[in-house]
Amino acid sequence: MSKRDGFKVIEHLSDVAIKAYAKRIEGLFEMAAMGMASILSEPDHIQRSIKKQIHIKREEVVNLSLEDLLILWLEKILYLHESKSMLFSDFKISKLDLDSEISLVSEIFGENIDLGKHEIHTHIKAPTYHDLQIIRDKKKDKFFVKIIFDI
Amino acid sequence: MNINVLTRINDFKWKIPRDESLGMRVDGIIFADEYMLKKAIDEETLQQVANVATLPGICRASYAMPDIHYGYGFPIGGVAATDVHEGVISPGGVGFDIACGVRIIRTDMELKDIKEKIGPLMDEMYHTIPKGVGSKSKIKLSDAEMKKIFAKGVRHTIQSGYGFEEDEYFIEENGCLQGARFADVSRQAIDRGNDQLGSLGSGNHFIEVQKVSQIFDERAANVLGFFEGQIVIMIHSGSRGLGHQICSDYIRVMQSATAKYKINIPDRQLACAPIRSEEGQKYYSAMACATNFAMANRQCLGHWVRSAFEKIFSASARALGMFLVYDVSHNVAKYEKHVLDGRDRDVCVHRKGATRSFGPGNHAIPEQYRKIGQPVIIPGDMGRYSYVLTGTAEAMEESFGSTCHGAGRLMSRTKAKKQINGYALRKRLFDENQIIVMAASMSSLAEEAPDAYKDVSLVVNVAENAKISKKVAKMIPLGVIKG
Numbered sequence: 001m002s003k004r005d006g007f008k009v010i011e012h013l014s015d016v017a018i019k020a021y022a023k024r025i026e027g028l029f030e031m032a033a034m035g036m037a038s039i040l041s042e043p044d045h046i047q048r049s050i051k052k053q054i055h056i057k058r059e060e061v062v063n064l065s066l067e068d069l070l071i072l073w074l075e076k077i078l079y080l081h082e083s084k085s086m087l088f089s090d091f092k093i094s095k096l097d098l099d100s101e102i103s104l105v106s107e108i109f110g111e112n113i114d115l116g117k118h119e120i121h122t123h124i125k126a127p128t129y130h131d132l133q134i135i136r137d138k139k140k141d142k143f144f145v146k147i148i149f150d151i
Numbered sequence: 152m153n154i155n156v157l158t159r160i161n162d163f164k165w166k167i168p169r170d171e172s173l174g175m176r177v178d179g180i181i182f183a184d185e186y187m188l189k190k191a192i193d194e195e196t197l198q199q200v201a202n203v204a205t206l207p208g209i210c211r212a213s214y215a216m217p218d219i220h221y222g223y224g225f226p227i228g229g230v231a232a233t234d235v236h237e238g239v240i241s242p243g244g245v246g247f248d249i250a251c252g253v254r255i256i257r258t259d260m261e262l263k264d265i266k267e268k269i270g271p272l273m274d275e276m277y278h279t280i281p282k283g284v285g286s287k288s289k290i291k292l293s294d295a296e297m298k299k300i301f302a303k304g305v306r307h308t309i310q311s312g313y314g315f316e317e318d319e320y321f322i323e324e325n326g327c328l329q330g331a332r333f334a335d336v337s338r339q340a341i342d343r344g345n346d347q348l349g350s351l352g353s354g355n356h357f358i359e360v361q362k363v364s365q366i367f368d369e370r371a372a373n374v375l376g377f378f379e380g381q382i383v384i385m386i387h388s389g390s391r392g393l394g395h396q397i398c399s400d401y402i403r404v405m406q407s408a409t410a411k412y413k414i415n416i417p418d419r420q421l422a423c424a425p426i427r428s429e430e431g432q433k434y435y436s437a438m439a440c441a442t443n444f445a446m447a448n449r450q451c452l453g454h455w456v457r458s459a460f461e462k463i464f465s466a467s468a469r470a471l472g473m474f475l476v477y478d479v480s481h482n483v484a485k486y487e488k489h490v491l492d493g494r495d496r497d498v499c500v501h502r503k504g505a506t507r508s509f510g511p512g513n514h515a516i517p518e519q520y521r522k523i524g525q526p527v528i529i530p531g532d533m534g535r536y537s538y539v540l541t542g543t544a545e546a547m548e549e550s551f552g553s554t555c556h557g558a559g560r561l562m563s564r565t566k567a568k569k570q571i572n573g574y575a576l577r578k579r580l581f582d583e584n585q586i587i588v589m590a591a592s593m594s595s596l597a598e599e600a601p602d603a604y605k606d607v608s609l610v611v612n613v614a615e616n617a618k619i620s621k622k623v624a625k626m627i628p629l630g631v632i633k634g
Contacts, residue, residue, distance in 0.1 A: 011565045013221060062406040075399050082392050083342040085285060113285060120284040121594060122564075123353045125247040125395040129402065129419040130223040150223065150247045150395075151354065151564070 004142070007035035016122075017148040026093040028134065028143040029070055033091040033108070036074055036127070039149060040081065041120050046089035048109035052080055056104040064098050066134050070145065073104060074127045085113045087120075125150040152198040154188070157181070163217075163617040164549075167201055174205040174415060181215040182550070182617040191220055191559060191605065199226040202417045206231060207425075208238020210491055210498055214550050216505045217613035218559040218605070222246070224420030227504035230553045233426065235486060235497040239414065240431045241423035242405060242438070244501030245484050247398040249438055250445035251356075251389030252480035253528040254322075255539060256453055257375075258460070259472030260382040262362055262629070268463050269360065273587050273630040275459040276358060280452060282351035282634040283591025290451070292345045297444075298333045300348070304443035305450045313349075313454040315468075315475070320517050322478040323507065326446050328485065331439035336393075337400050340437075344393025344444060349451030353595055353634035355557075356388045357530070358456060361537065361626035371523040371541050371623045375476050383626060384473075385537055386452050387530050389482070390445035397441045401434045426499055435484070435499075442483055449478055476539075477517075477526035481506045481556035487515075489551055500551050508542035508554035508620045516542075527620050529611055531558050533588065533631045534580055534601030538611045538622060545618035554620040558607035567603040568594055576600050580631075590633040599633055 005022035018035030022028040037043045054076050062068045080086060088110030095105040113120070128148050135144045157165045160180075165188065167179030179200040183192060196219060203225055204213035210232045219228035224243030233239055265272065281288055292300070299307045305319050305326025319326040351358065363381040366372045377383070390397075405422035408414075408430040414423060424430035453475065457468035464471060484501040491498075500507075509515055509525040516525045524541035531537045546552050562570070573593030580586040590596040614620045 009565070011563045013563050014227070014560055016564060062403050063410065068403070068406065072403070075396075079339050079343065079396065082285065083339070085287075119594075120592070122598075123284045126399045128223045129406075129422075132419070148223070 005031050007031045009035065009039060012148055015148055015151050017146055019144065019146045021142050021144045023142060025066065025143055026096050028145060029073060029093055029096065030091045032070060032145060032147060033074060033077055036077065036124065036149065037088055039122060039124060041087050041118050043089035045118060046087045047111045048090050049111045050086065050109070052108050054106045054108060055102055058098065058101055058103045061098065061103055066098065067132050069098065069103060070134065071127050071129060073106065077108060078124060078126070086110050087113055087118055122151050152194050152201055154194060154197060163613055167197060169204065173201055174417065175201055177204050177209050178212045179204050179215065180212040181219060182217045182613060182619060183219070184613050186609065187217060187613060193221065196221045196226050200229065202421060203229055203231050205417060206233060206239055206241065206421065206423060207414060208234040210234055210496065214553065216553065216555040217617070218504065218555040218557055218610045220559045222503065224418050225503045227559070228555065229503045230501065230505045230550060232489065232498040232500045232551045235426050235499055238426055238499065239423035240426045240434055240484060240499055241421055241501065242398050242401045242434055243420045243422065244503050245398070245438060246482045246503045247395045248389040248482055249394035249398060249441035250480040251482045252445065252449065252478065253385060253387045253530055254449050254453060254478035255476045255528050256384045256456065256473050257377065257476050258382045261380045262382065265382055269587060269630055272360070272459060272463045273589055273632065275463055276456060277589045277632055279459060280351060280358065280455050280632065281349065282632060284353045286350040286352065286634065287346045288349040290348050292348055294341065297341055297345055300447050301331045301333050301440040301443055303327055305446050308447040308450045313451050318450065318475045321475045322446055323480060328439040328442040330436055331443055332436040333440065335433045335436040336397060336440050340393050340396035340400060343396045344391055347391040347393065348444065348448055349455070350391060351388050351452060351634045352391055353591065355599060356634045357533065358452065358632040359385045359533070359628045360630040361385055361628050363624050364536065364627045365625040367622040367624065374520060374523045375526060375539065375623065376474065377539070377624045384456050385528070385530060385626065386449055386456065388449055388452060390441040391448065393444050394441040397437045401437060404430050404434065438484060442480065445480065446478060477528060479506055479528055489547070502553055504556050505553045506556045507552055508546040509552045510542050510544035510547050527554055529555060529557060529607060531607030532601040532604040533599060533628055533633070534584060534586065535606065536608065537626045538607065539624045540611065540614065540620040540622055543618055543621055546620060550619050555610050555614045558604040558610060560603060561605050562603040564598040567598045567600055571597040571600045571602065573597040586628050587630045588633065589631070596633055
């Protein structure tokens with residue numbers, strides 16, 4: 001992650017969206033996940049006590065696009081959050097390569113939900129493909145993406 | 152799409168004429184009055200109605216109900232019927248919360264019978280019914296039990312002791328949508344849902360104790376067992392994480408299918424496959440699993456509501472007259488027969504934020520209600536009112552037997568949270584309207600403030616004026632449980 005990477009949560013009538021930006025594509029994915037974490041809860045209040053690994057095989061990625069890989073990765077994080085009752089606050093991608101048999105390798109860190117300690121803002125049904133496009137701005141040397149979440 | 156493309160058919164019905172250059176195969180039809188057009192419909196929403204009109208096999212028109220607003224792919228309030236032989240099925244035409252819907256239970260009680268005990272009653276329900284973000288049910292389902300719920304729907308829940316034998320006759324599809332196969336649901340979807348049966352969830356889902364405040368149609372009200380001053384209970388919930396994951400899984404499947412079958416779509420969230428293809432059949436099956444789970448979920452919630460009344464009033468739910476009036480979903484796709492150009496056609500009707508509204512005489516309606524039309528339940532906001540309507544013969548001609556589903560948002564959740572304080576809102580609703588509000592989260596409560604929604608009576612009036620449903624009764628909230 002570079003110091004210039006970040007995200008912001010933006011308004012949407014029925015739901016909620018984030019805009020993420022980063023110098024590298026891996027950073028963009030990590031910022032998108034941080035954005036999702038901040039919609040769910042306060043990442044600052046979540047300990048990094050449990051580590052989970054998420055690997056995505058190339059055969060899982062439809063149309064072999066970065067957008068599909070991003071949505072699939074966010075869905076897998078959301079699945080762990082909901083089925084294992086966990087919150088995550090730190091996301092590290094060590095490999096991202098659509099040409100490789102394993103297209104994404106990541107470690108995510110967090111802890112079990114403790115309602116006495118964590119305030120959960122909202123439930124997320126899913127990240128959507130709505131107007132989804134990863135843009136590379138060569139002049140600014142940055143990647144951008146806007147993702148709308150159905151909540 | 153510029154709003155000037157709309158042509159007026161009558162005061163409550165507007166047309167986006169078919170434009171071949173946009174790939175539209177049929178017209179767009181919007182049920183709205185001038186106020187709604189100005190207030191709720193923007194250029195992007197119109198574009199979504201036009202986009203749905205491009206789907207292969209779409210019949211007659213791409214419809215938008217009076218509570219239309221901007222969604223993903225389909226607008227919320229969108230209805231599309233596609234030919235079963237030549238058309239496509241799209242998970243975007245159902246949405247993430249598959250078979251989200253509403254049920255209403257009547258009682259023999261009036262306000263005077265519950266006035267002294269409404270506090271303890273709400274407390275009992277609040278503490279016995281799982282609600283809120285990440286809420287877990289009291290029931291953890293094994294795969295074998297999940298399989299039975301998918302296959303048998305509400306009947307399995309009733310056989311396990313949740314509810315009255317006759318409840319299933321008062322649920323759309325008798326509580327079981329056919330064609331559900333366990334094998335078409337992913338492990339992830341089952342894991343997200345197996346501890347959520349009988350949990351309310353969050354967002355706009357609720358349980359309300361209401362009072363019937365006005366009867367519009369005496370005959371229909373008599374048939375449904377409603378009378379002025381009566382206490383009723385309304386439950387709004389869906390298929391929880393199971394449905395969300397099934398939708399996500401199949402939007403992905405459909406992304407490849409759209410390319411495989413060379414279907415041109417203007418928006419990726421409209422990804423689809425021919426109904427007859429393997430992908431189309433599997434999606435229908437998985438969606439049917441989620442639908443049966445959603446109906447079973449509301450059945451469990453209804454059972455615990457009855458149990459709370461039994462405990463507080465020391466009488467059986469039957470003695471209190473707590474019978475299920477009806478249960479209907481508003482996010483679903485179903486095979487139905489409709490008359491098109493004078494002949495019966497098999498179509499798949501997608502209703503996304505729209506309610507089935509079958510007219511009198513239809514055999515899909517419980518026999519007891521057949522002469523008045525199908526009950527349609529329209530939840531409003533927690534400070535004002537909700538409605539029960541009936542379906543009409545005109546709806547069969549005008550909208551594939553469909554009508555509105557709710558009020559629709561006016562204010563974004565973020566803005567509502569900034570402007571409204573949950574604690575202050577709860578106090579105001581009690582001080583000004585004597586409504587007891589209990590919520591798992593005060594920030595979620597602020598998002599659901601009455602001010603954040605349109606007045607549902609405006610929506611319902613357009614639906615009645617457009618003749619796609621008819622008002623029977625209005626209910627006002629007395630006690631509200633929010634997720």
